[in-house]
Amino acid sequence: MEIFPSIDHASRCTTCAIRHRSICDALSATEILSLNRIARSRVVPAGQMILGEGQARTVFANIVSGVVKLTKTLDDGRQHIIGLLFASDFLGRAYRAENPYFAEAATDVELCVFPTAGFERLLAEHPGLEHRLFQYTLTELDACQEWMLLLARKKAEERVASFLLMIAKRVPNMECSRVERRDEVHFVLPLSRAEISDCLGLTIETVSRQITRLKTRGVIELVNYREILIPDLARLQEAAYDAPAKVPLPKARRSVPAED
């Protein structure tokens, strides 16, 4: 694992694109300086492994740009993407002897890498940093539990719509997309169909069919395989069955078949 020498301690953080969205946000000027001193920039090409499942932790990192996928695999090859990391997200499981997942660059990725020992020392010395990481972990847990509901109970079309919605919300922060009109979103998918199916617990073919279905119904438009235009976010949200949970329902515990 090659580490590039850091070049400019003084300015790197001040010009950092994710400075105020990452875990660094909560740090004071002096804390930032400490962190900066051990940080190294690193660029990882799409498809390359960053961390191996079960291997000893080698590194922590902020995602500066690009998308990282975290996967878990069953022995027979069945696998699942348990999480996606976007710009400003944090990679690495503090306080664990080994990684519980496999981390791989889904697109070309820029990382701000912190060596294990140094980062954990900082964590111990600066309570503010640990607190921020705790906050971030809670957000991760929220997202994970939300996704469980999708995997357990949503239909294929709802899953695909939910996925596109999630991407639409997170990717526009990057340069490859922009909001062009209110409620109209345009972005480039960071994942292949195979990877999407591994996010959703479906097969490639089902994902493809559901995307076609959404296209046919006019909920989305495909510029090309990877590029998607969403004319009306509300309609996609509807297809995702993402409506906010209302008041506790009347004891209807068994699934009620969806109407319309």
Next chain:
Amino acid sequence: MEIFPSIDHASRCTTCAIRHRSICDALSATEILSLNRIARSRVVPAGQMILGEGQARTVFANIVSGVVKLTKTLDDGRQHIIGLLFASDFLGRAYRAENPYFAEAATDVELCVFPTAGFERLLAEHPGLEHRLFQYTLTELDACQEWMLLLARKKAEERVASFLLMIAKRVPNMECSRVERRDEVHFVLPLSRAEISDCLGLTIETVSRQITRLKTRGVIELVNYREILIPDLARLQEAAYDAPAKVPLPKARRSVPAED
């Protein structure tokens, strides 16, 4: 929400059954005393709601005994149990304005309850407590991500076996079960079939059929609907597809790159 007056500050924690497994474990004698001062015991009968989804947080608590289920629900009634809490587990999402889930007693439950404001003050004053809670949250996240793989990729029988395995590992800490011989486990299910199906993303009928199947194959024995005997944990583990790599089957579609 009725709060019982605390009776014996001095002795409660020293006689607490979960004293050394809960988040209290990491606390010093003086910290324990502070926590103890605001703690209240509370007993919740099976089926009663403890925390409402989306409602303002009212309370944090240690589970002293019993099982608590955490559920999320879609508007049309589809629901999922995103987590189970057993003795020594912690209930409540610190730093969040509202609860992201419903918490309900699955069995009769004994809680050690901490009022919101008091607990958060302690959290701020005693870094050790926050650190411990962070550790606990990381464990929760691990479990959640593991469960996602189950929901996304395991077959019905594997799911049910995995569930029984999980219960077998956690429930024996309670008085309602005991290890009788090496690899033989006997326990009482804390959940109904309906609740199990909501854990696994299946239907009641499928859960029932798979349990029957496991029984027919001799992997488990049913004393009655709720009471289960596992003659050989290894066989159940096998059925759960929880085992370490045997024969990596024909290169799956997207294989894990890079084994070093």
Next chain:
DNA sequence: CGTATTCTTGAGCCCCGTCAAAATCGGTGG
């Protein structure tokens, strides 16, 4: 322009969901 990869589309099937009914359990009262 040719080849490899990715994506789409089609046909058939199977696992699991749905609907329905029977069996078992737990509790209650005679």
Next chain:
DNA sequence: CCACCGATTTTGACGGGGCTCAAGAATACG
């Protein structure tokens, strides 16, 4: 102790959503 009743669980029959297998189109790449 037993009869009865509601709730839970099991079992059966059947259908459909999504998986599998297999081409065929579109795209990327040299």
